[in-house]
């Protein structure tokens with residue numbers, strides 16, 4: 001019966017059971033059974049616990065790592081840089097491969113004696129299928145590259161940095177710095193208009209409410225990937241009153257409120273107006289904000305000037321200032337992201353009394369992602385790749401804002 005544990009166990013159990021019934025001394029068998037159970041438990045425990053990847057000698061498990069991942073970013077299209085709070089020792093890194101040739105699953109694992117102070121995240125690069133970063137145990141930050149063929153990579157430790165060189169260049173530049181502080185931040189994205197209110201109707205009858213929702217959803221996905229908590233004022237085509245939008249953000253205790261819109265001008269001017277603009281709420285209205293104001297404030301035309309003034313009066317100088325800074329970061333990062341591939345006009349950062357921003361208890365901006373009335377800009381705006389590039393830019397702006405201000 002050696003070697004066949006199951007059979008052995010059932011025999012012993014049987015012996016004990018029947019032995020007891022027949023009043024035969026079964027202590028010997030009981031002992032054997034207990035021993036086996038204990039062994040089995042031990043075995044199970046061993047299986048349950050994932051393989052210890054880090055060499056015990058190299059990294060004492062009892063000591064929680066003081067080293068934290070500070071940032072992660074692509075240095076260029078081929079090199080991923082993980083930057084830590086202190087210098088990384090060679091002994092604090094362990095790499096190995098996990099290859100499942102039958103499943104066509106190849107993994108390259110980097111275990112680093114460090115702490116990732118945020119939830120797990122995924123990155124992407126065209127040379128592999130998946131890149132996942134997570135806290136493996138108390139002291140081990142694990143980064144796993146997965147592909148359907150063998151992964152060839154080189155790496156280098158340089159002071160506080162671990163640089164991983166991918167086998168080939170990335171075709172799409174779609175990933176940018178991830179900041180560790182993002183996990184605690186709450187963002188409310190407000191796709192403009194919706195339902196009976198289609199917003200601006202532009203070139204080829206493209207509707208603002210549709211385009212801004214598409215871009216907003218992409219922005220949401222990117223921000224979530226980067227560890228932010230994100231809420232949308234609408235996920236579908238429904239009408240929501242302007243004031244409800246900031247109320248929602250207040251209720252969610254959001255750190256930022258981003259209202260996403262598209263601009264438009266009358267048909268006769270459609271070739272003239274294009275570009276992206278970012279607005280923040282202020283009693284000062286820039287001259288060029290006039291048209292946008294008229295378009296975006298349209299469904300609250302009944303509200304009088306006095307209540308707007310009262311609302312503006314209640315706004316603190318700090319909040320206006322913070323919103324202004326946020327607007328600058330978003331605008332700059334949108335431009336730099338989009339200009340890598342497209343040519344986009346910088347419409348600048350402006351201020352004005354926008355109703356959709358009134359009442360927000362956090363820095364709040366309104367982004368005009370482009371002129372839906374402009375023939376070639378509108379065509380780009382409905383393109384998913386363009387939308388994603390723009391969303392990445394906005395997300396980078398959010399990262400940048402928190403990086404500087406918190």
Ligand SMILES: [Zn+2]
Pocket residue numbers: 192193199200208260261262295296
């Ligand atoms: Zn709008």
